[in-house]
Amino acid sequence: MRVRHTTALPINHVTFVSMPDASQGSKALRVGRQNGALQWNRESDDATLPEQSPAGVTLSTPLATGRWLCLRYQIDTTAQSMRTWVDDQEIAGLRVDGVPTQNVDGQWLARRTPPRPTGLRLGWESYSTGDDTLWFDDVALGPSPIGC
Numbered sequence: 162m163r164v165r166h167t168t169a170l171p172i173n174h175v176t177f178v179s180m181p182d183a184s185q186g187s188k189a190l191r192v193g194r195q196n197g198a199l200q201w202n203r204e205s206d207d208a209t210l211p212e213q214s215p216a217g218v219t220l221s222t223p224l225a226t227g228r229w230l231c232l233r234y235q236i237d238t239t240a241q242s243m244r245t246w247v248d249d250q251e252i253a254g255l256r257v258d259g260v261p262t263q264n265v266d267g268q269w270l271a272r273r274t275p276p277r278p279t280g281l282r283l284g285w286e287s288y289s290t291g292d293d294t295l296w297f298d299d300v301a302l303g304p305s306p307i308g309c
Contacts, residue, residue: 162178162231162232162233162283162297162298162299162300162301163229163230163231163232163297163298163299163300163309164177164224164229164230164232164295164296164297164298165227165228165229165230165295165296165298166224166225166226166227166293166294166295167226167227167293167294167295168226168292168293168294169223169224169226170193170194170197170223170224170293171194171287171290171293172195172196172197173195173287173288173289173290174193174194174195174202174287174288174289175193175194175195175285175286175287175288175293176189176191176192176193176202176285176286176288177192177193177283177284177285177286177293177295178191178192178193178232178281178282178283179191179192179282179283179284179286180276180278180279180280180281180282181278181279181280181282182203182204182205182276182277182278182279183277183278183279184274184275184276184277185203185204185205185276186205187279188203188204188205189203189204189282190202190203190204190236190276190278191203191204191286192232192234192245193286194223194224195209195213196213196218197218197223198211198218198219198221198222198223198254199221199222199223199224199245199247199252199255200213200221200255201243201245201255201269203269203272203276206268206272208268208269208271208272209268210243210254210255210257210265210266210268210269211254211255211264211265211266212264212265212266212267212268214264216263216264217254217264217265218254219254220252220253220254220264220265221252221254221255222247222250222252222254224247229298230247230248231246231247231248231249231309232245232246232247233245233246233306233307233308233309234246234255235306236275236276236278237275238275238276238277238278239275240259240275241257241259241269241270241273241275242257242258242259242275243255243256243257243276244256244257246309248309249308249309253265257269257270281300281302283297283300
């Protein structure tokens with residue numbers, strides 16, 4: 162998908178992509194931001210990817226404002242495996258490959274069941290303060306990787 166933010170994402174926890182997840186009793190699997198960087202979050206246990214340590218956060222990326230970005234992610238629903246790209250750059254802190262990486266995926270791998278998204282919701286959800294105007298375009302879903 163393409164996404165465009167008008168404001169730098171706030172330091173607080175926000176979400177802009179949410180997917181009901183059958184592996185969490187339909188609680189959400191979310192993409193957003195916390196501590197200045199793009200992150201994944203599980204609603205059921207509040208696990209984050211990367212972990213919210215200074216070392217984990219530096220392995221992610223902030224999102225640029227005022228221009229369209231390509232956000233892509235791949236979720237394997239049969240194994241603990243996820244990958245995320247921004248503008249064709251894979252984000253190291255947003256990768257789960259089944260091999261524990263310090264400060265990245267310990268919380269994520271503690272849950273043995275892989276995510277099984279059943280839907281897609283786009284929009285803005287802030288858990289404290291922070292507003293943004295954002296746009297989505299060229300949203301595509303498929304069983305195999307889709308390029309930007």
